[in-house]
Amino acid sequence: MNTRSSRHRPRQQRSNRVWAMLAALVVVLVSGMAGCSVMGGDGDGDSQTPQVAAAHDRVDERGGTLKALSLGPVLSWDPQRISARDDAAFAGRTFLRTLTAYQPSTDPRNQSRIVGDLATDAGTPNKDLTAWSFTLREGIAWEDGSPVTCEDVRYGISRTFASSVITGGSTDALAVLAVPKLPDGKPVYAGPYATGATAAAGLAAYDKVVACKGSTITFTLSSPVSDFNEMVSQPAFAPVKKSADKGKDGTYEVFSNGPYKLASPWRASTGGSWERNPHWKASTDEVRRAYPDRIDYQEGIETQTVAQQIMADGDNSREAVSLGSAPPAIQQHIVTVDALKERSVTAATGLVDYLAPNLTSPIFAKVQARQALAVATNREAYVTALGGATTGRPTSTLIPQSLPAHHDEDPLAAGNRGDADRAKVLLGQAGLSLPVPLRVVYRSSPVADKAMAALVAGWTEAGFAPTLTPLKDDYFATIGQRSAAKSYDVFWSNWAPAWASASTILPALFDSSMNISAAGPGRDYGYFTSTATNAEIQVIGAMADRTKREEAWAALDVKLLEQGAYIGLAERRALYIAGSDVRNLSANEVIGGVVELADIAVRQ
Template identity: 40%
Template sequence: MTGTPTRSRRARLAALAATAGVVLAGCTGGDDQAEETSTPEGPEGELTLLAQGPVDAWDPQRIVDRRTAGVASRLWMRTLTAYPPAEDAAGQRELTGDLATDTGTPNEDLTEWSFTLREGLTWQDGSPITCGDVRYGVSRAFAEDTGSGGYAVTYLDIPKRADGTSTYPGPYGSEGRSSDARKLIADAVECDGQTVTFNLGEPVATFDEIVSVPEFAPYEEAQDEQGDSAHLAFSSGPYMLEEDWTPSDGGTWVRNPEWSEGDDPLREAGPREIVHREGLEPEDALAALAEDDGTRSLMLDPLPPALADQREQLGQDARSVTGDGQLVEYLAPNMESDAFAKQDVRRAFALSTDRRGYVEALGGRDAGGAAWSLLPEILPSAHDAVMDAGPGGDPERAQELLTEAEEDEPVAVTVAYRSDTEGMDEAMQALADGWEAGGFEVTLEPVETDYYEQVGARRTADERDVVWANWGHDYPSAATVLPPLFDNRVNLTSTSLGRNYGQVADTELNEAMDEAGETRGDSARAEAWTEVDTELLRDGAYVPLRQTQVTYVAGSEVTGLGINAAYGGVPDLGSVGVRR
């Protein structure tokens, strides 16, 4: 990305990092997939959603995790653009105009994007959805108390202070209602009838995808007068809350009489009523499927591998679907470490990585599979392996590279990892065994608490040669993966590494990422990102480990069961139905 690095960008990365450890996603697939992606049956039935929860917020400008966004997008929240229900990754990433008539029109230098709202759109009370509602929703993303993802602050053409914070305070209070503040947001988000134009501070080729995230959803200003809006779901979609949402308990979604299927290219009328229960541990949710009314229930949380046997005991009383998760786990070699100063040493480390042992220790294929890139299948820039040594690694070739690098074996390295996950100690030991066979002397450093805070602190950066981490896309683009992890301009400061734990600082890399982010044409842009990632892997800048897998379980009367990777891997409620 071009432009001056800002603290707002780092804030967005921090917000994403806070959710990355718990958010899972996936691509469609699994034993029931061929049947489950059919058109919903029995739309007049009742569906029950079983979830551990709690949902932090339904307020669009407060939704920061992709799984919540996926549920909200299918039930009640519409955005300018969105991703459709589909059977495969290629279909799921086909961006579609949602509230907007199409996916937008940019100007020549990609600094202006215009979207025209569909005619006749209304909120659940029958009031029209206007360009002003879009502007007001975006304005809320600037308020301190929304906790928004930071895209609006980062990209809209609104001046920033020296510390990177926006000069626009959001729409609240006397400061936010001042004429100066109103002009700032009006100039950045222009309204001309039903056409909204976003003026950006830098070229952004994927802004049509960015406006699919919740912080760009419209919001009716009058709803801010209702008090605490954290769990207010004022609907523009097919469902609305029958009564207020109760955190840790849930609520009931009923049909929105003001929604019209003919004005919605993505959603169909599903079950008559959706009972959304929170507060259920996965084992309790699984047990509920075996009850008489559990046949029309769906678990919204992935099935833990430890409960696989209990799922099998349900037999034909349940059905399931398995697919890729959003998160990719990887290792970041410290480029400032003496141990990894040479490229061949970094490559040797990658070649001697035993992914098979790592995957098996963490639950086997039911929980994840070997990964060869940070770019999963749902991203158009996904590609084949660059340094494919096989799942078990190639320690002999690793030793040859160390010899060519004139390194005295063994090369001593310290590897930090997050140890509060079941099986992680064993998984890291499996990796250590492979590295030692490849010519390394490994010291494992388990970190139990405040993991990302500890490994991201500049003051301790030189204590570790390798850091374990994970990451997931915000929308289907490498732009939400590679720059947040490897662009030193938005990560490295005097006190923090951001999420750039390997301290990668490469001007040519930054320029290549800028060019990829500004490339017109989906295919050309995907190819540019593929090349960026390929060079990172060739350089040994990171070592991909595992692509997480998720399995969702539903009762026998649930139809259309599928996973949508574009929305963080939640079951796609746009295709789910019930037989009775």
């Protein structure tokens, strides 16, 4: 689990600044997935497809109270401050609507479909993808009955520029909108709270690039962004009504335009109750069904306690659902008891563990040596040590299953168990004498130690002599330092996409033009450098056709695997359980493998 973002040096090319900002954003999002990356438990390495919808019968009736239980803590409900993916998912399905959203579905293959939410459709770009327009639906209202306007959207996004007041959320708007920059790289616009002579000039600059004409909002971008309509599905692009904005004091303030509103002020570390927003109209919303009349959100409860309470199915738990993944030790019991399994779901989270060979190490100077490590890696052993099929699935690619760019290519024909004999041949072709010393660093935890140790046997059999170095504190900051390149040959890491495109994965990790500097590797821990890859990233990022663009990302990923740029290990999974009166339980893999609250219901 990444705990901090890498710092990248300023770039002259605007597009590279975009990728850098996206990289920092994803680190923030992944950091919020506390329930998804916990290592622990025992089990087998079965890579079966997750059961993303529970076996209980569906209901399509409104009513009842859903109890949502979570460890938390929620750090903010302010749209422009939300960073954790589970918080973003809850907000986006209950009280916060954005221009676009991902369509709920019990079929993971359909969960990446982007649709209009506040907007009538998924947006219209100009020919060169430097401007996007969205027209708002009629009849969408705030909780006080006033209409949600184009100006509300414009104002909400403007708050991101107030970086000294509004902190913690996505800063994509700063990266992609064509607001001019000052010599120090900061935008000339300082947000809606700025005062003084320069504030007026900054506002004028912002008004030119985020413009309203009636109910249509048009964004002018600093460079082509082909999936901008997916970027705006994030909370940071949500509307805020100016008169309801509490500024720096609005961390937990909620002014709803969705199906639910806060019944009383949010209590940090305890939670709050959500009741129906009487001004929400189902006819204006093709995303949320909003079946429960009320959602009682309780945070501050340990995940094991939550799971045990719901498994017991007592009077206070029959209408409850866990928003955090059950601990791996409990998961095995849940999936083997039919009465529990039928009210549980297992879903991929999009968070992928991987290894980055250090290309500055003499060991990995030749591609055959990197290929040998990939071929010698036993992913099934790694997953078994994590806790088995409910905690992860072996994968060779960083692109999660739910994304359109996902592929099942195994260009090195390594398989999930590895092939020691072939690895030895490749090491010979690389001109290395056996055994080959291998210094591997990883983020330590009790089960991480176990999982990494599970890889040692395969590597040893293939002719490597591995030495594992566990680090606990400031892991990503440590391996992001230049000195780390001299100390280690292989780096463990993980990554998750910010939205359903490989554009938030491959450029962030393997575009050396934005990552590698005198200060360190950025997120490119293995110092993978390829001018051809960098150029291809720019070309793909400017493709207008989504299908062709994601196919191109998949093809680029295969090339990266062939070059040994990285070695995929496992895509993490989460298991959720609900009480016996909960219906329509499912999980959405595109928005983080979280409980799908757009469709959940309570039996009456």
